[in-house]
Amino acid sequence: MTGPSAPPDRSLINTTHSQPFLPPAEAKAMPSADRLARLFLLPLGLFVLAFFLLPMVRLVAVAGAGPNGAWEYLALITNARHFGTLIATLVLSAATTAVTLAIGVVVALFLGRNRFPGQSALVAMLTLPLAFPGVVVGFMVILLAGRQGLIGGLTQQMGMGRLVFAYSMAGLLAGYVYFSLPRVLVTLLAAVEKLDPALEEAARSLGASRAQVLRDVILPGIAPSLMASGAIAFATAMGAFGTAFTLATRIDVLAMTIYTEFTLNANFASAAALSIALGLITWGVLAATRNLSGDRVAAAG
Amino acid sequence: MSNNHTPGAAITLVGCAKTFADGTRALEPLDLAIAPGETLVLLGPSGCGKTTTLRIIAGLESPDAGGKVLFDGADVTRLPIEKRNVGMVFQSYALFPNMSVVENVAYGLRVRGVAKAERLARAGEVLEMMRIDALADRRIDQLSGGQRQRVALARALAVRPRVILLDEPLTALDAALREHLRAEIDGLLRRLAITAIYVTHDQAEALALGDRIVVMRHGAIAQIGTPREIYFRPADDFVAGFVGVTNRLEGAVRGGRFETAAGALAVEAADRAAATLAFRPETAQLCVAAGSGLRFRVDQVHFQGARQRVLLSAADGSRIVLEAAAEVVLSAGDEVGIALDPSRIALV
Incomplete structure (x- = not known):
């Protein structure tokens, strides 16, 4: 950065970010802005290099430099233990997504259709979990379903024995659902409120039952929001670590395995390979959903 | 359902009031x-309760306790809309965006469990009747x-309803198209002999379409009558x-x-100390010759081609408007008389 007109560091990020939003016509009308854009290509390149490419390249290099060489990249599939962890993580994330969406749709439909005193306070309260880190969510799951938990106490009083599920996949599922629900709910609530109530009334006038209205009108109407918020819930569950770490170390999810590989086993190559796999899968799901919901949106008009 | 259309139902409302949860009496x-x-x-x-x-x-709202809705004499007050077999057209159209035109039209038959081939055939018939089969x-x-x-x-119409309910169906369209579709709807309703209830705030639509018109105000009926009665003898x-x-x-x-x-x-009419005579602009005959019953002075003349609109005032300053044939030459300040057809005036 020796050019006389090199901008001060602080403005770098701002200008590189705002540049792509210039409409082409305007850029053409202002050749000086065009020149400015080229000038900022360098800082943009440096930014991408420093925060994006370098760590990725390093991760790939570390993964391939272990005792297994390039085979390490496939460890997730070839190592039976890792493969089991992958499947468990995928199932857990899918379950989290399904449960969160199911609860989200029901609650969003109720809140979107009814008006009652204290409603805005309730909606604000429902977004509270967003404020907690994974550790706190894990702690809350233990308070609820742990050995001294509320649910265990209740089931014991009812003579069904002490129900404890905090330290298992079920506890993790509860924690993830709790954590993902606010985001899903806010997105779905906005979608439900945007739906024309006349659509539902029209379907009913034609003889559709409540279930048919849900299937044919409401779910297709909020499909793009279901896709988007479901993808976020899935991605969050795939990578979440704090809750799993708080609940139990013997829960095998990818994030936990990566942690144990490089802290306890000092197996950097394995941890790096698993990280790449986790990143690719999550990114793939997000990208696929974006494409799919994009098509849906276009088809629905 | 072998006949081509279900005969329209007789509909009776008895003591139907509506108070919303917030206490508003609609x-x-x-x-x-x-x-x-x-x-x-x-x-x-708007807000009159129509x-x-x-x-x-x-069946989208239920009347307050005591109110009753009867279809052909049968009490349907507790029956939800999906069981009433009504057809409804909304101001926003409320077409399902995730379905094609023909899927929209066949939807009512689909949820009734009509087999695919038959429902597509029947939807096709209706589309043809509406001359939109090319858009299927x-x-x-x-x-x-x-x-x-x-x-x-x-x-x-595809579900052959007992009554069709239209909620401001033409309001979202431009004026020329509105008039065109109004004539089309009128022809269709008459041909199908279906019971139809049509909500509008547009008096031209009401006069053109209605067998009878219910004029409403503040949640109550102001007058029920044929378009002619409403127009010439307003209550x-x-x-x-x-x-x-x-x-x-x-x-x-x-x-x-x-x-x-x-x-x-x-x-x-019987003697009254205070009465108002009401009449439409086009029901009064302009007589230039002196000696007629009511005398006015011409204020303004608006020539409109086939007709002209004349603004008049009486000795006490009360003003009226009337329409006259374009051939009569009038100018501001002229003294004129008007003759009224006794059958087309109202004393209130």
């Missing part, structure tokens, strides 16, 4: 009888406003003002004569 207790095959128009300004009445008939496979967002309106009507000032331009002259009735500042006119 509808005073209302009695209404609609004959099979009749087209009834609910007319009034849409609430329609929604009570549809289009997506909804590829249609113009007028086409959407036709699809909405086709979808409501009160509100109805007269809402349906077209009305002239009114203040005066008194004495000995079979209505006496006003402009002169006197023979009427068939």
Whole structure:
């Protein structure tokens, strides 16, 4: 950065970010802005290099430099233990997504259709979990379903024995659902409120039952929001670590395995390979959903 | 369902009032009888209760305790809309964006469990009747406003409802298209002999479409009558003002004569100290010759081609408007007389 007109560091990020939003016509009308854009290509390149490419390249290099060489990249599939962890993580994330969406749709439909005193306070309260880190969510799951938990106490009083599920996949599922629900709910609530109530009334006038209205009108109407918020819930569950770490170390999810590989086993190559796999899968799901919901949106008009 | 259309139902409302949860009274207790095959128009300004009445008939709102809705004499008050077999057309059309035109029209048959081949055939028939069969496979967002309106009507008719309910179906369209579709809907409703209830705030639509018109105000009926009765014999000032331009002259009735500042006119009415004579601009005959009953001075003349609109004032300053043949040459300041057809005036 020796050019006389090199901008001060602080403005770098701002200008590189705002540049792509210039409409082409305007850029053409202002050749000086065009020149400015080229000038900022360098800082943009440096930014991408420093925060994006370098760590990725390093991760790939570390993964391939272990005792297994390039085979390490496939460890997730070839190592039976890792493969089991992958499947468990995928199932857990899918379950989290399904449960969160199911609860989200029901609650969003109720809140979107009814008006009652204290409603805005309730909606604000429902977004509270967003404020907690994974550790706190894990702690809350233990308070609820742990050995001294509320649910265990209740089931014991009812003579069904002490129900404890905090330290298992079920506890993790509860924690993830709790954590993902606010985001899903806010997105779905906005979608439900945007739906024309006349659509539902029209379907009913034609003889559709409540279930048919849900299937044919409401779910297709909020499909793009279901896709988007479901993808976020899935991605969050795939990578979440704090809750799993708080609940139990013997829960095998990818994030936990990566942690144990490089802290306890000092197996950097394995941890790096698993990280790449986790990143690719999550990114793939997000990208696929974006494409799919994009098509849906276009088809629905 | 082998016959081509179900005969229209007779609909009766008995003491139907509606109070919303927040205490707003949308509808005073209302009695209404609609004959099979009749087209009834609910007319009034926004907030007059016309849409609430329609929604009570549809089954989208339930009347307050004591109110009853009868279809062909059977009490359907507790029956939800999906069981009433009504067809409904919404102001926003409410077409399903995730379905094609033909899927929209066939939807009512699909949820009734009609087999695919039959429901497509029947949807095709309705599309043909509405002359939109060429659009069958289009997506909804590829249609113009007028086409959407036709699809909405086709979808409501495809289930062969006992009554069709139309909630301001033409309001979202431009004026020329509105008039065109109004004529089309009129022809269709008459051909199908289906009971129809049509909500609008547009008096021209109401007069053109209705067998009878219910003018509503503040959640109550202001007048029920044929378009002619509503237009020529409005029950009160509100109805007269809402349906077209009305002239009114203040005066008194004495000995079979209505006496006003402009002169006197023979009427068939009992003596009254204060009365208002109401009449439409086009019902009065302009007489340039002196000696007629009511005398006015010309204020302004608006030439309109085939007709001319003449603004007049009486000796006491009360003003009226009337329409005259374009051939009569008038200018501001002229003294004229008017003759009124006794059958087309109202004394209120």
